[in-house]
Amino acid sequence: KKKDNALLRYLLDKDDN
Protein backbone atom coordinates (compact mmCIF):
# COMPACT_ATOMS: atom_id res chain seq x y z
CA LYS A 1 0.00 0.00 0.00
CA LYS A 2 1.20 3.47 -0.81
CA LYS A 3 1.89 5.69 2.17
CA ASP A 4 0.21 8.73 0.71
CA ASN A 5 -2.45 11.08 2.03
CA ALA A 6 0.29 12.57 4.16
CA LEU A 7 -1.70 15.60 5.33
CA LEU A 8 -4.64 13.47 6.42
CA ARG A 9 -2.30 11.12 8.27
CA TYR A 10 -0.70 14.06 10.00
CA LEU A 11 -4.04 15.58 11.02
CA LEU A 12 -5.32 12.20 12.25
CA ASP A 13 -2.17 11.55 14.26
CA LYS A 14 -1.67 14.92 15.82
CA ASP A 15 -2.75 15.47 19.37
CA ASP A 16 -5.63 17.94 19.46
CA ASN A 17 -5.04 19.06 23.02
Add this chain to the structure above:
Amino acid sequence: DSSEEDNSRLSMLPHLADLVSYSIQKVIGFAKMIPGFRDLTAEDQIALLKSSAIEIIMLRSNQSFSLEDMSWSCGGPDFKYCVNDVTKVHIGSFVCESRCLWYECMGLFSADRPGVQDHARIEALQDRLCDVLQAYIRIHHPGGRLLYAKMIQKLADLRSLNEEHSKQYRSLSFQPEHSMQLTPLVLEVFGSEVS
Protein backbone atom coordinates in the same frame (compact mmCIF):
# COMPACT_ATOMS: atom_id res chain seq x y z
CA ASP B 1 -16.91 27.18 -20.86
CA SER B 2 -14.75 30.30 -20.81
CA SER B 3 -17.53 32.86 -20.79
CA GLU B 4 -17.08 35.93 -18.63
CA GLU B 5 -19.92 34.83 -16.40
CA ASP B 6 -18.14 31.57 -15.74
CA ASN B 7 -14.94 33.38 -14.77
CA SER B 8 -16.67 35.71 -12.38
CA ARG B 9 -18.52 32.79 -10.82
CA LEU B 10 -15.20 31.23 -9.87
CA SER B 11 -13.67 34.44 -8.55
CA MET B 12 -14.48 33.33 -5.02
CA LEU B 13 -12.84 29.97 -5.52
CA PRO B 14 -9.76 30.75 -3.38
CA HIS B 15 -11.97 31.81 -0.48
CA LEU B 16 -14.26 28.84 -0.91
CA ALA B 17 -11.22 26.54 -1.01
CA ASP B 18 -9.97 28.08 2.24
CA LEU B 19 -13.36 27.60 3.86
CA VAL B 20 -13.59 23.99 2.77
CA SER B 21 -10.01 23.35 3.83
CA TYR B 22 -10.76 24.76 7.28
CA SER B 23 -13.96 22.72 7.43
CA ILE B 24 -12.11 19.52 6.56
CA GLN B 25 -9.86 20.06 9.57
CA LYS B 26 -12.95 20.51 11.74
CA VAL B 27 -14.47 17.32 10.32
CA ILE B 28 -11.28 15.42 11.13
CA GLY B 29 -11.34 16.77 14.70
CA PHE B 30 -15.01 15.79 14.95
CA ALA B 31 -14.38 12.27 13.65
CA LYS B 32 -11.56 11.75 16.14
CA MET B 33 -13.93 12.44 19.02
CA ILE B 34 -16.43 9.78 17.96
CA PRO B 35 -15.93 6.64 20.04
CA GLY B 36 -14.64 3.85 17.84
CA PHE B 37 -13.30 5.97 15.02
CA ARG B 38 -9.70 6.02 16.18
CA ASP B 39 -9.75 2.27 16.75
CA LEU B 40 -10.16 1.72 13.02
CA THR B 41 -7.06 1.24 10.90
CA ALA B 42 -5.51 4.43 9.55
CA GLU B 43 -6.43 3.28 6.03
CA ASP B 44 -10.10 2.94 6.96
CA GLN B 45 -10.12 6.27 8.79
CA ILE B 46 -8.72 7.91 5.68
CA ALA B 47 -11.12 6.11 3.33
CA LEU B 48 -14.14 7.14 5.42
CA LEU B 49 -13.01 10.74 5.72
CA LYS B 50 -12.20 11.12 2.04
CA SER B 51 -15.60 9.85 0.98
CA SER B 52 -17.80 11.49 3.59
CA ALA B 53 -16.13 14.81 4.42
CA ILE B 54 -18.04 16.76 1.77
CA GLU B 55 -21.38 15.42 3.05
CA ILE B 56 -20.63 16.59 6.57
CA ILE B 57 -19.45 19.95 5.24
CA MET B 58 -22.64 20.34 3.20
CA LEU B 59 -24.76 19.49 6.23
CA ARG B 60 -22.90 22.00 8.35
CA SER B 61 -23.09 24.70 5.70
CA ASN B 62 -26.82 24.76 6.30
CA GLN B 63 -26.18 26.30 9.68
CA SER B 64 -24.89 29.47 8.05
CA PHE B 65 -27.63 29.56 5.43
CA SER B 66 -30.28 32.24 5.82
CA LEU B 67 -33.69 31.66 4.29
CA GLU B 68 -34.32 35.41 4.49
CA ASP B 69 -31.90 36.44 1.78
CA MET B 70 -31.16 32.93 0.51
CA SER B 71 -27.45 33.24 1.12
CA TRP B 72 -24.64 31.80 3.18
CA SER B 73 -22.72 34.06 5.51
CA CYS B 74 -19.14 32.94 5.69
CA GLY B 75 -17.41 35.57 7.79
CA GLY B 76 -18.71 39.12 7.39
CA PRO B 77 -20.75 40.93 4.75
CA ASP B 78 -17.98 40.66 2.15
CA PHE B 79 -18.17 36.92 2.21
CA LYS B 80 -21.72 36.10 1.36
CA TYR B 81 -22.61 33.42 -1.12
CA CYS B 82 -25.97 33.57 -2.81
CA VAL B 83 -27.71 30.46 -4.01
CA ASN B 84 -26.40 30.94 -7.53
CA ASP B 85 -22.83 30.91 -6.27
CA VAL B 86 -23.17 27.45 -4.87
CA THR B 87 -26.24 26.14 -6.65
CA LYS B 88 -25.83 22.49 -5.98
CA VAL B 89 -24.89 22.69 -2.34
CA HIS B 90 -28.11 23.61 -0.61
CA ILE B 91 -29.92 20.55 0.62
CA GLY B 92 -32.92 22.11 2.26
CA SER B 93 -33.07 23.77 5.62
CA PHE B 94 -32.06 21.23 8.17
CA VAL B 95 -33.00 21.76 11.76
CA CYS B 96 -29.62 21.89 13.40
CA GLU B 97 -29.55 20.36 16.82
CA SER B 98 -27.80 17.42 18.34
CA ARG B 99 -29.58 14.94 16.14
CA CYS B 100 -27.58 16.45 13.28
CA LEU B 101 -24.43 15.35 15.05
CA TRP B 102 -25.62 11.75 15.19
CA TYR B 103 -26.56 12.09 11.62
CA GLU B 104 -23.11 13.25 10.63
CA CYS B 105 -21.66 10.27 12.49
CA MET B 106 -23.93 7.91 10.62
CA GLY B 107 -22.83 9.30 7.29
CA LEU B 108 -19.24 8.95 8.38
CA PHE B 109 -19.62 5.29 9.31
CA SER B 110 -20.89 4.04 5.98
CA ALA B 111 -19.22 0.73 5.29
CA ASP B 112 -19.88 0.81 1.56
CA ARG B 113 -17.52 3.70 0.84
CA PRO B 114 -14.75 3.13 -1.67
CA GLY B 115 -11.52 1.81 -0.17
CA VAL B 116 -13.04 0.63 3.10
CA GLN B 117 -11.61 -2.66 4.37
CA ASP B 118 -13.14 -3.56 7.72
CA HIS B 119 -16.80 -3.47 6.65
CA ALA B 120 -18.15 -5.43 9.61
CA ARG B 121 -16.58 -3.18 12.19
CA ILE B 122 -17.77 0.03 10.54
CA GLU B 123 -21.27 -1.38 10.14
CA ALA B 124 -21.34 -2.28 13.82
CA LEU B 125 -20.35 1.30 14.70
CA GLN B 126 -23.10 2.65 12.46
CA ASP B 127 -25.69 0.27 13.93
CA ARG B 128 -24.87 1.54 17.38
CA LEU B 129 -25.30 5.14 16.20
CA CYS B 130 -28.64 4.27 14.57
CA ASP B 131 -29.86 2.94 17.92
CA VAL B 132 -28.74 6.11 19.67
CA LEU B 133 -30.40 8.32 17.06
CA GLN B 134 -33.66 6.39 17.37
CA ALA B 135 -33.54 6.70 21.14
CA TYR B 136 -32.82 10.42 20.82
CA ILE B 137 -35.82 10.90 18.53
CA ARG B 138 -38.07 8.91 20.89
CA ILE B 139 -37.12 11.18 23.78
CA HIS B 140 -36.93 14.58 22.10
CA HIS B 141 -39.46 14.19 19.27
CA PRO B 142 -42.15 11.91 20.67
CA GLY B 143 -44.54 12.67 17.82
CA GLY B 144 -41.94 12.19 15.11
CA ARG B 145 -42.24 8.55 14.28
CA LEU B 146 -41.43 9.17 10.63
CA LEU B 147 -38.49 11.42 11.45
CA TYR B 148 -35.95 8.61 11.56
CA ALA B 149 -37.04 7.25 8.18
CA LYS B 150 -36.92 10.73 6.71
CA MET B 151 -33.42 11.25 8.01
CA ILE B 152 -32.23 7.97 6.52
CA GLN B 153 -33.67 9.13 3.22
CA LYS B 154 -31.68 12.36 3.55
CA LEU B 155 -28.51 10.34 3.85
CA ALA B 156 -29.25 9.00 0.38
CA ASP B 157 -29.83 12.56 -0.86
CA LEU B 158 -26.48 13.57 0.56
CA ARG B 159 -24.88 10.73 -1.37
CA SER B 160 -26.28 12.05 -4.63
CA LEU B 161 -24.94 15.49 -3.79
CA ASN B 162 -21.61 13.89 -2.99
CA GLU B 163 -21.55 12.35 -6.47
CA GLU B 164 -22.46 15.69 -8.00
CA HIS B 165 -19.66 17.32 -6.03
CA SER B 166 -17.18 14.69 -7.24
CA LYS B 167 -18.17 15.36 -10.83
CA GLN B 168 -17.82 19.11 -10.43
CA TYR B 169 -14.58 18.75 -8.51
CA ARG B 170 -13.10 16.52 -11.20
CA SER B 171 -13.90 18.94 -14.00
CA LEU B 172 -12.53 21.81 -11.92
CA SER B 173 -9.36 20.04 -10.91
CA PHE B 174 -8.56 19.18 -14.52
CA GLN B 175 -8.16 22.90 -15.19
CA PRO B 176 -4.76 23.98 -13.83
CA GLU B 177 -5.82 27.64 -13.54
CA HIS B 178 -8.47 26.50 -11.07
CA SER B 179 -6.76 23.61 -9.34
CA MET B 180 -3.82 25.88 -8.47
CA GLN B 181 -6.24 27.92 -6.35
CA LEU B 182 -7.16 24.93 -4.19
CA THR B 183 -5.33 24.10 -0.98
CA PRO B 184 -3.10 21.03 -0.55
CA LEU B 185 -5.61 19.55 1.92
CA VAL B 186 -8.53 19.99 -0.49
CA LEU B 187 -6.47 18.42 -3.28
CA GLU B 188 -5.59 15.49 -1.05
CA VAL B 189 -9.04 14.83 0.39
CA PHE B 190 -11.00 15.20 -2.85
CA GLY B 191 -8.29 13.77 -5.07
CA SER B 192 -9.04 10.35 -6.49
CA GLU B 193 -6.08 8.67 -4.88
CA VAL B 194 -7.32 5.91 -2.58
CA SER B 195 -5.21 5.10 0.46
